[in-house]
Amino acid sequence: MVSGNLPMQTTAPPWLRASGTFLLLCAFLALPTFGTRNPKPVPTREGRSAAVEALLFLRVPYPKKGGLKAVAAKYTGQESNLRALEKHNPQARKKRTASVRIPVELLLPAYRLEALAALLPQDKRVAGGWEHRWGTSPLGEDETWEDLALWMAGSRAKATSLRSANRGAGRTPKKGAAVLVPETLLLKAYEEIAVPKGPRATPPKAGPGQGTAGAPPPADPAIQNPPREAPTPPLVGPPAPPPLVGPPALPQTPIPEPAGPGLPTPSGEASPAGLPQASGGSPLEYGSDARGRYALYRLQAGEALYSAVVVRFTGNVDADEVNGLAADYALRSGIEDVHAIPVGYPVKIPIEDLLPQFLPADDPRFSAWAKKQEEVGRFTNTYKSSALEGVVVVLDAGHGGLDRGAMKHGVWEDSYVYDIVCRIREGLERRTKARVLMTVLEPGLGYKPQDKSKLAPNKGAVILTHPWFSQKSREETKVEVNLRWVLTNQYYLRLQKEGIDPHRVVFTSVHADSLHPSLRGSMFYIPGDDYRSERWCVSGPAYEPYAEATGQPCYEVTRKELVRSEGLSLQLARALEKSFASRGLLLHPYIPTRNHVVRGKRSWVPAVLRNTIVPCAVLIEVCNLANKKDAALVATPAYRQAVADAYIAALVKYYS
Numbered sequence: 001m002v003s004g005n006l007p008m009q010t011t012a013p014p015w016l017r018a019s020g021t022f023l024l025l026c027a028f029l030a031l032p033t034f035g036t037r038n039p040k041p042v043p044t045r046e047g048r049s050a051a052v053e054a055l056l057f058l059r060v061p062y063p064k065k066g067g068l069k070a071v072a073a074k075y076t077g078q079e080s081n082l083r084a085l086e087k088h089n090p091q092a093r094k095k096r097t098a099s100v101r102i103p104v105e106l107l108l109p110a111y112r113l114e115a116l117a118a119l120l121p122q123d124k125r126v127a128g129g130w131e132h133r134w135g136t137s138p139l140g141e142d143e144t145w146e147d148l149a150l151w152m153a154g155s156r157a158k159a160t161s162l163r164s165a166n167r168g169a170g171r172t173p174k175k176g177a178a179v180l181v182p183e184t185l186l187l188k189a190y191e192e193i194a195v196p197k198g199p200r201a202t203p204p205k206a207g208p209g210q211g212t213a214g215a216p217p218p219a220d221p222a223i224q225n226p227p228r229e230a231p232t233p234p235l236v237g238p239p240a241p242p243p244l245v246g247p248p249a250l251p252q253t254p255i256p257e258p259a260g261p262g263l264p265t266p267s268g269e270a271s272p273a274g275l276p277q278a279s280g281g282s283p284l285e286y287g288s289d290a291r292g293r294y295a296l297y298r299l300q301a302g303e304a305l306y307s308a309v310v311v312r313f314t315g316n317v318d319a320d321e322v323n324g325l326a327a328d329y330a331l332r333s334g335i336e337d338v339h340a341i342p343v344g345y346p347v348k349i350p351i352e353d354l355l356p357q358f359l360p361a362d363d364p365r366f367s368a369w370a371k372k373q374e375e376v377g378r379f380t381n382t383y384k385s386s387a388l389e390g391v392v393v394v395l396d397a398g399h400g401g402l403d404r405g406a407m408k409h410g411v412w413e414d415s416y417v418y419d420i421v422c423r424i425r426e427g428l429e430r431r432t433k434a435r436v437l438m439t440v441l442e443p444g445l446g447y448k449p450q451d452k453s454k455l456a457p458n459k460g461a462v463i464l465t466h467p468w469f470s471q472k473s474r475e476e477t478k479v480e481v482n483l484r485w486v487l488t489n490q491y492y493l494r495l496q497k498e499g500i501d502p503h504r505v506v507f508t509s510v511h512a513d514s515l516h517p518s519l520r521g522s523m524f525y526i527p528g529d530d531y532r533s534e535r536w537c538v539s540g541p542a543y544e545p546y547a548e549a550t551g552q553p554c555y556e557v558t559r560k561e562l563v564r565s566e567g568l569s570l571q572l573a574r575a576l577e578k579s580f581a582s583r584g585l586l587l588h589p590y591i592p593t594r595n596h597v598v599r600g601k602r603s604w605v606p607a608v609l610r611n612t613i614v615p616c617a618v619l620i621e622v623c624n625l626a627n628k629k630d631a632a633l634v635a636t637p638a639y640r641q642a643v644a645d646a647y648i649a650a651l652v653k654y655y656s
């Protein structure tokens, strides 16, 4: 029996929560702002604040170690910005300061958006430039065209051009009126922010508290702006993924690094969930020799046997498996030195090792696979929502307690994925209307994101069953994993009793993988129907203390529901692929979305996906810790924030 106190909070509308400093902002805006050329900084998070001091700045705490150089590296991504920071913080050279000012245009994207959300909460990137709502910055109605020109175009001298681009707005536009900073004037830092596409989130609405705080009146008809087509979300809403063609969003972000040599970037066949390739555009030929049937692949320039052949065509990613298979294929193909294979050399792959999509078109396994793809594709999400209103997200952070998860290069899984989940939770609650339910809690941390690169192990993490489960021995790992889906299923059934459409619920588990060290990027696992049964249970004394397990130990679903689950999950995973790619986050180079795990000859779906009854379920592997660069990346708060933002944007897309 599940207890009645599910942590389902009612949340404020996103425009209220948007800045995360609503109360402070309101208190601040309620003060008379006339004549205030140096308004108070707006607190953001982690001791940071955003301020208008001629320029737009993010103020960050002066670090204990590393001085301005460390600030430059952490917040701007480049130590070479030290000079610029010294210029804006002359007193910091002698450490006579508690905080450091960073101009918004130098900031890494996540911090830039943090500052903009606090300073220009009603502004947004639009097709053609930047839309500013007059008088809504901390300067209030004291704002001038020169201010706007300095902030957005980099110089007060551009005020004249700015005014002529907004003919009709008058010398002093009305408070809340929309003015456009055309793309031709816009600083690169703002130009790089993706233009949201299509209607997605509700634009800010008048609401309680806004009347006195300076609500924007309806758009001023006197302004001769081009008619705005579809409403675009405010800046502080979840950023929508930009179109896949054209420049990627925020391309200057130093977070992702291009795939190393020999590791091709996602190409045509890395299409979502690996849609049919074997027929038609297959790069494979087929034949047989003394050892049986094989597929033949001719290596291209720059390709390596283990990644371009083994990983790509067999789906194996485990280091030992990949190396073992590569050695085996080399032997069968007559390759003596795997490091000196001539371009075009035919490599033989045993037919039984191939992923089904790479089999010959007349192979029954291929036909079965293609048929399943078609069935799965028939199920798509029918619940549409603006700003995720009505959506419930169940978040699961992998590992914790006694279990660190994968550990490589001084980084381990549990603390880092927990931090990503906290960032997703925070983003969803601040910027959307979604309800968030959690499976795991580290009581010592709560759900506050940690802006540090060295995190402590989450030794105290518990599963939020009744009572809480905390792992006491290694033998309990299975119980720990099972209680995650038991709890999730009980959340789901509870929501069903509330009458919530199954399409409105999403389950996401966040992990970091340990794979062949050549591989980089994120992967998305979805529950493959073929790897699941229609009935499953937990049983035994280990589960007896937990109300969620004793109340209902067994679950039953129909085959059709399992196929639907794969279809919905695939649709979300595709949105994730696009969102990650459009933000420059690396994806696994071959088939980033998979409906099962492959390790040697074994295939399965991870337990949290296999046994959940939430129809839309995705497990994200945010990086490969066995790759040194990936491990270093997940240690940076900026990467963890970028993953969280990409996830939220994908979810918004899935529901729009």
Ligand SMILES: [Zn+2]
Pocket (backbone or CB within 6 Å): 398, 399, 405, 406, 413, 511, 512
């Ligand atoms: Zn894991």
